[in-house]
Structures are given as C-alpha cells and as structure tokens.
Amino acid sequence: MIRIANGQGFWGDWLEAPVRLVDGGPIDYLTLDYLAEVTMSILQKQRQADPQLGYARDFPPLIGRIAKKLQDRRIKVLANAGGVNPIACARAVLKAAPDLKVAVVLGDDVLDRIEEFLDKGYLMRNIDTGEPLASIRGRILSANVYIGAFPLAEALATGADVVIAGRCADAALVLAPMIARFGWGSEDWDKLASGIVAGHIIECGAQCSGGNCQVDWQNIPDLANIGYPIVEAEPDGGFTVTKHPGTGGRIDSHGVKEQLLYEIGDPRQYITPDCIADFTSIRLEDTGPDRVRGSGVRGAPRPPMLKASISYDAGWKASGTLVYTWPQALEKARAADGIVRQRLAQLGLSFDEIHTEFFGVNACHGRVSPPVADPPEVQLRIGVRGSDRRAVDRFTREMIPLVLTGPPGGTGYGEGRPEVRQIVAYWPALIPRDEIRTRVEVVE
C-alpha cells in the first residue's frame, strides 16, 4: 500500500495544507494541483513579460520549506507547477532546495505548433461550440495538451524527489505513483481507471474531506484545521480515502459522492489521456471514521485523441457596484441601472453584453431566487464586456457619478473606479495523440 496525499486543489489554495500533510503523519507522495483551465494563459503572459517566469510561484518556496523532511522521509512530490515554463520552475526549486533531485516532464506546450497543426488540416474545433480554431487565429495566447500519468511515472523512475509537469490531467498526478510503484501496464484499463477515480476524488483537495459539503455542514468538525485528503492505494486498484488523525473536516461516503460528481459530464465516460473511467462501476463503502473505500472501478481503452487547453484573447470586461439602502432599496438600484444604461446608449457605446445583478435579491439565481420584500440593502452590480477597450473603459466612469446624479442614498463606492480586465477565454479542442511526444529531463 502507498499513501498519496493532495495538498493543493488550485493555485491559491490554502498555503498551510501541504506542510501539514507532511508534518501530520505518514505519506509517500505529495501531489499539488495548481492549474485551472485558464491558469496557463495567465502564466503565458507572465513569461512574455519575463522569460524566467510562467510557473506557479508558490511552489519553489513551499519546497524550500519542506525540503529537509521530504529527504529524511523519502516523500516524493508531483506537481503541475511548471505551467508554461517547467524548466524555470525546476531551477527555482533547486535554488530553494539545492539537495533535491528535480525532474521535469516536457512536451505538453504546443503553442509553437498551432500553425503547423492548422496547415496539416486539423480543425481543432471547440469541443463546446463546434467552431474551428481558425476563427480565433492570431488571438491565441497559450496551447497545451493534457498529458497522462505515464510520463510522470517515468520521471519518478529517475529517482527524482520532485517531479514537475506543465499541463497534465489533474488526476494523472495521483495515478502516476501507482503506475511507478505497482508496475501497472499501459493497458491495465481497470487499474488505471481506479487510479484516475481516486485522483478525481482528491484533486480538489479538501473538497472531499468536508469543505464545500452540504451534508450537515454545521456539524463538520473544525473546518479551520481541515485535513487534506490522502489516498491509500493498493496494487489491485482498490483504495481508501482518508486524512491524518487529529485534523478537522470529515470524510464519509456522502461527501465523497459529492466530489465524485463534481465537474463531470457523462459518468460512464470520464475521458483521460490514460484510459476512460466508468464512474458508474465504483463501489463505495464507509469502513471507519474518516475512511471511505473505493473498489470495482472499470476502465476502457485510452482515446486516440488528446485534449488541448487553448486560451485566447476574447476582449475586455469590467464590473462596478454601488449599494442602495432601505427604504425602496431595490427600486433605487433598478432606477440607477436604468440611468447607466441610458447614459451608455446616449454615448453611442455598444457592448457584447451588459449584465445587471441586484446583490441580496437575485445575483446568483436570477428569477429562481425566492422573492424578498423591501430588503434593507441591495448592491447594484453592472458588468459589461466587448471587444472595444475604450467603450469598456468609458463604462467604468459611469458608476460613481450616480452617487450625486441618481437615486438618493447611493454608497459603497470606496474602492473607486472598476478595473478593466482582459478576457482570456478557454478553447478546448482535440489533437491526435501521435502528434505529441513527451520527454523527461533531470534538471541540474
């Protein structure tokens, strides 16, 4: 049995979690998932500004903080912290922890090959909309293919203490140690699928150990000290999800079910680079306090295509807020919204979308929200987006003047003018697997 812990569900997750996983009890592998769908584009921009950047900057200081313990206890780290610059990330790690051996997995970054792919006739249609990639030619900011667990396992086989990848499938970070230690083959579909399901359960960190859980949430113990999840993996594919003793949170089959269903499509076909996992085959069992066992997972052969995560420039947006209070808070906010829209129209400005929410009344659920009679306060929130940066910028000047020119009692403008932000949108597409060659490099 090996213990694989996940200490980071996204870049920005709780900084203390990985340190506590190392300090709080036995683990063999520590995985850290830093990359959300659009993180790559942010990192791409950082690398454009400085060729030494483009990776998750939280990662090297973390490794510096835990390096001695990693070495003493032979804990191996796997992270997709490399972003669009895994080599620079590895060098920064070596600076923070000179005694560790660091390996990187390369080959996911295909930004330089997009023109070649288009010339070869690959349409790379947007999986969601069906549009061909050529429609955003010239606006592409980053392009990375999701790679699987086998190159990560190969990197572990070099004896590296730290394995750094760029864009890999999140669950592959958890599957890779199982492949490396149990010797699973590339066509052991059921075992690979088991590892993927285990990885899916822990890839969002504490979201399977009591965080964001609806089940009797008021009585989940000590969320302030929530324990991040650990998978105890067995050579036959069975696994137990647990956490260190004495930590907060709760692991039971209801919470694990919530996470199994999180951000999936067809549960019979959870597609990964290594296999297709069938979530309808898993058996879950509560086997003790904070222990859930998973078994029986079935898998099908890996797909011939790999998914690419492409990001592109999709214009500009801004959103501004103002608060109105009782009496008639909602009526005042509605009137203010009407005034802003009229003024924007009179300026001749057009946008792809103007979106208004009345916070405290209907911001998250629109007309599904239960009715509220004369609420004590309402936050007006207006957002705009469009391709004309000047129009979006002009909008940001239209919120605060309402305080003196609109309905009575507008307040809450202390943070000043809204910020104009570039919209970096996500374009998922497919590329034939044969086009992608990964390689492992030990960085000295």
Added chain:
Amino acid sequence: MKVPLSRIAHTRSGDKGDNANIGVIAWLPRYYPILLREATPERVKAFFGELVKGDVDRFELPNLHAVNLLLHHALGGGGTVSLRTDAQGKTLGAVLLAMEIEVDERELAD
C-alpha cells in the same frame, strides 16, 4: 404531498466551460427511485427558466444512488467570459434543492 428536493437529496455543482453540472445524491438508497421520477431533465430545465439557455441532460449513477445533471449554456459564457457573480455555477446545486417534488408520505416514512 409536495416537498422540496432537499428532503430526498443533496447536491454539488460546478462548471465545464459554459455548461454547469449538478450532482444530485439521494440521502437514502430507497429515495433514488423518487429522484429518478421527480428530477427529470424537463422539470429541472423548467425550474431554472432563463438561467439555462440550452438543454438539460441527465446521467444516472445507480451505484451511488445519484444523478448528474448537465445544464448546457447555463453560465453566461462560462469561466472568464461570464459577467455573472456565480460564473462557475457553484451555487446552482443549492438553489435546485428548493425545487418542489411530489411524493407519497409512505415513500418517505422510515
């Protein structure tokens, strides 16, 4: 009698591009048939109204006594494009718990 969906199930929701998904999990195995009968894609679509522009697909997970609802074009463009506060659909699962379903008292009795 009419009860809210929360009586028989709990949920978690998130995003996949401009689509939202809601995992709906029956509190007890014997509530699963009620979930299948009552939380149909048509009724879920009608419940969300203009919030969900596309279709609703439903996938069954009898092993977990759960269904996965996929709400197409439900996030105002999704991820970074959306102007909504809840651009990732994190709260759509919670509000679905308010959907009224029809049950026989005996189905809920212990």
